[in-house]
Amino acid sequence: MRNVELGKTGEKIPILGQGTWGIKSRKGKDYYDSWKNSLRRGIELGLTHIDTAEVYGFGTSEKVVGDIISEYNRDDLFITSKLFPMHLSFRTMKKAASKSLKRLGITNFDLYLIHWPFSFTSRGKQMKILDHLVKEGKTRYVGVSNFSVEQFKEGLSLLNTDLVTNQLHANISKQKHVSESLPYYQENGVTLTAYSPLGHRGYSNLKGDLRDKLNSIAKTHNATIQQIAIAWLINHKNVISIPKASKIEHVEANAKAAEIILSENELKLIKNAGISQE
Template sequence: MKKMRLGKTDVFLPVIGLGTWEMGGGISPDPSNDKESIRAIVRAVELGMTHIDTAEYYGAGHTEELVGKALKEIDRDKVFLTSKVWPNHLKIKDMLKSVEGSLKRLGTDHLDLYLIHWPPEDISITEAIKNINTVLERGYTRYIGVSNFSISQLKEAMEASKNPIVCDQVRYNIEDREIEKAGLLDFCQKNGISVVAYSPLNRMGISITASKLHKIAKERNLTPAQIALAWLVKKGVFSIPKAISEKHLVENAKAGDIELTEEEMKFLE
């Protein structure tokens, strides 16, 4: 699978990883599909989707437990592991407790990337960034970043951080292109900050461009979802679609090697 540089680091990640939202529950634990979820995480890594994204919020921590169980079947060094801290845990004592809890559930001694899940509400961005730098400096994570930050919030975070902000994880897909309109995509790319797209398939609710996706997919003997993911690759961003079934996992992994032509991109625009 194609790889891209993460921010200005020396790390190159597969363009398509695996999101884990709703594996093991939404805002509360749901163990009904645990075996399938663990198997999907292991399979994703086997297929080259070695960037696994999770968060302490997912399944109230149960999702991280599932990722931890999957990691027991995988060489940890082959996985780039991302987790996120919830915005009401951004004070230093709370953040340290959160990251230690995440590491315990994940069964690892470090994260590869730790993100502030949403902009802080009860403390300043400057303080939150100072605290996540402390997390990095204590060896809990290799890199730090943010999620759902606007340009102004990102600028404040960059100014406050002693260490590079390597990514902004945001909602982005062929139908929800707010980050383009807001100039965030351009800002990140000009400043060496990777964009990681969550909901890259719009939960398969893509409708406005559905006919165009279907047309290209039919011509190339691919699926509309693969074309939607390939569109993001062409845009120069990482994506982290969630998938459980073997069929969808394989499709997503193959999408990382699809090269859309300039004509196809113009057609989709």
């Protein structure tokens, strides 16, 4: 797996990780075993960055990830979680972070994000909790998600530490952040973590020019359109991604996508076909 620098931290993380949105609560053992097997296979293939959030399955995703973490050396995994913006005070935000750590069974996150900019609390309070968690050693790095560039800059101005990433909805059919915000992140040494890299549903129903272009590029690379969709994102400087795959064959295909290098012309073809679809 290709590793790249996270923000300006000097730390290398895999260009592809694993998403865990969609792990549901109150399911049977087979359901959770199957999820865990996919995560384990991903880790074997180098997808050691695992993305979760307190809100995914109302804590169930963090619990499943916690079970997985307990099987490995903590230092071999990179764990991201997110604070949902429903907590009203510094005290309740701190409590939410502690509960996430408890469900994950770890003493610190590698990366902790504010999940959405909208909040019942001010941006200042949101940044204060991030600073506090870094100071207390509860997280190594902090970042945000779904922030505009302006909101990101405001957040930075309120922090004593750095925001190393903005986790954003970015894929071949939703290219706005790649075309409009990415230049700012590239210039300022910030990682753009692309979520829903397969449009959330795996692009099985993709139609029109974008599908045709992807199909022809996929043929050239002996790949699937999903692999090309992922490769398109991570062929951009400063972009990493976290596809979600509950099927092992999808995890394996995604890991291979990290090796695909697209030509300038292929990158441009996908850009033009995607923008016309938006």
